[in-house]
Amino acid sequence: MLDNYILEMRGIEKTFPGVKALNNVNLKVESGEIHALIGENGAGKSTLMKVLSGVHPYGSYGGDIVFQNTKCEFKNINQSEALGIVIIHQELALIPELSIAENIFLGNERSNKGIINWNETILKTRKLLSKVGLRINPEEKIKNIGVGQQQLVEIAKALSKEVKLLILDEPTAALNEEDSENLLNLLLDFKRQGMTSIMISHKLKELLKISDSITVLRDGETIQSYKHKEQKVSQTQIIKDMVGRNLENLFPDRTYNIKDDVVFEIKNWSINHPIDVDKQILNNVNLYVKRGEIVGIAGLMGAGRTELAMSVFGKSYGRNITGQLFKDGKEVVFNNVTEAVKSGVAYVSEDRKEYGLILIDNVKNNVTLANLQELANYSVIDNQKEIIEAEKLKLQINIKTPTIEQKVFNLSGGNQQKVVLGKWMFAQPDILILDEPTRGIDVGAKFEIYKLINALAEQGKSIIMISSELPELIGMCDRIYTLCEGEITGNLSRQEADQETLMTYMTQNWGS
Structure with a gap:
């Protein structure tokens, strides 16, 4: 192996009962680069990283792992971390009731003869938080900070283990645009300091923006490897490698079957926060959806999109809920989820x-x-x-x-x-509320989900679709409502909606 490669995985094979997850996979990562690992859901990306980190121990897979010119046989994750290979999984492994400092050094405590040195723990936590650009009290509980900050705490935890190879599995999946941008800039800073990173993500634009090299997996096999900083690979080429075919149109064709009758209507809907009951989350929201229509809801994080969906779906969220719901022109009351389901309303959660x-x-x-x-x-x-x-x-x-x-x-x-x-x-159901229906899935799987949504609309179902991805709403919806600070600020047809117009309505509360 050449000296400039920090990692080489050769001929990796892994089988689960009834499924061959990895078949002769090869991966080379240069020292000091950001290496993108790309593929559809089920392509084998996370399995490959679990093999590397020792989650799948030596003996349970075939092939060789060579790290820093040494063949490795990791039997558990502690052995890989001891050499500086640290993986941050998509589901954050933080304990909400513990402090930031306690989480960072959990299992790696600063202690003397079994007694934790809290002064050293707090001091080192402050230094680690500073490295990731997080100015926050180390004694703050995890449950009191946002998802973006929690992701940075996970990275600080990795840095505490003297990381040499940082693996991030979908690190921006649950982050808003600003937090995602901050995280990408942080990875570029680490690269300038000489750290090596492997990043798994379905957000191709992010990967193409920061990666030096790209490896594409499909159906458990290595399809292609690129030196992106030299070749400047296109998103179209990556998608073709991932799915094995061209996706000429990211959104499938649809046969329109929209009727004039309004199937579901929300009138003057207002709710307050379930704990801070004086805080209003939604104010006088009005919207409707016709039979066979796909209606989108666009809004920034905190605008109240999920809160609207959950409060409508059997009062699953909120206090002091006021307003009216109408189904097929008749007023309905859903005091719980069972009543909503029995009335023909379904809700697909973002989580x-x-x-x-x-x-x-x-x-x-x-x-x-x-x-x-x-x-x-x-x-x-x-x-x-x-x-x-x-x-x-x-x-x-x-x-x-x-x-x-x-x-x-x-x-x-x-x-x-x-x-x-x-x-x-x-x-x-007659009415299907979809909250981020394609979050965390790849372009090929998205296309299949889109086809299912279209098929349901063609059958006469009424769809309400919430998404953080504006191109998705524009590509799929017949009309799009915009939410800002808990209020409806726009109701745009497909023809009127473009990203700039939607963002304008999403950021300006005309009623305030």
């Missing part, structure tokens, strides 16, 4: 792992969960019917899994999202 899925259960039980009465025979689930319906949904929405008995946590993010959609499709 599929927390609110959308039972990760330790299988695909079959997840996709049928929202409509068990359909499977009941005198209050007993008809197992054969459940299997038939689950198999139908698996084929209909193309869930990539060897069997419907597969545990959901073993699926890729895109296929997990299909399971969530399948669950609510089985409930046969």
Whole structure:
């Protein structure tokens, strides 16, 4: 191996029951570079990094890992961290009730004869926070800081372990534009200081902006490697490598079937914060959706998009809720989620792992969960019917899994999202509220989700779609409402909507 390579992974193979996750994967990372690892959900990116970090121990995979010219056989994550290989997973591993300092040195405590030296701990935490540009009290609890700040705490934690190779798995997935930009700049600063990074992300523009080299995986195999700083690879080429085909149009064609009748209407909807009851979150919100129509909701973080969806869906969020809901012209009241579902309203949460899925259960039980009465025979689930319906949904929405008995946590993010959609499709709703339906999934999986959404609209379903990605809303929606500081500031047709106009309405509260 040449001296300028800090890492080489040769012929890596990894098999899970019924699935070959990695097949002869090769990866070379130069010292001091930012290396992008790109691929669709299920391509094997996270599995490869788990092999590297020792999560999948030596002996459970084939191939060789060479780090700093030495062949490594990591049996656990502690062994890889001892050499300076640190991975930050997509799901942040912080404990909300502990302080920033306690989280950073958890398992790596500054102690003398078993007694923690808190002065040293606080002092070192301040220095680490300064390195990541975070000016905050080290004794502040994690639960009291934002997601962007938590991501920086994770990086500070990595720096405390004298990191030589920093691996980031979807580090900007849950961040707003400003926090994402700050994180990317931080990685560039680390690069200038000589640190090596591997970054996994579905945000291709971010990767193309900061990466020196790119490796593309598809179906568990290395498809292509580029020296991006020399070749300047295009986003179109990367997408073609990822999905194995050209995506001429990122949004699928649709047959319009919009009727004139208003299926769902929200009138004068206001809610307050569930804990700080004097703080108003939404003020006098009005919107409607017709049969077969896809209506978007655009707004910056904190505008009240998710709060609107959850409060409408059986008062899942908020206090002092006032206003009216109308379905098919008749007023309805949803005091809980069950009442909303029975009335034909479904909500796909932005956090599929927390609110959308039972990760330790299988695909079959997840996709049928929202409509068990359909499977009941005198209050007993008809197992054969459940299997038939689950198999139908698996084929209909193309869930990539060897069997419907597969545990959901073993699926890729895109296929997990299909399971969530399948669950609510089985409930046969009239109105489907989709909150960030493509968050954290790749372009190929997005295209499939878009096709499902279009198909539902063509069947006459009414769709309300919340997204942080303005091109997604413009490409998918018939009309787009804009929210700013809890108030509706615009209602634009597809023809009127462009990114600049939407952003103008999203940042100006005309009513204030």
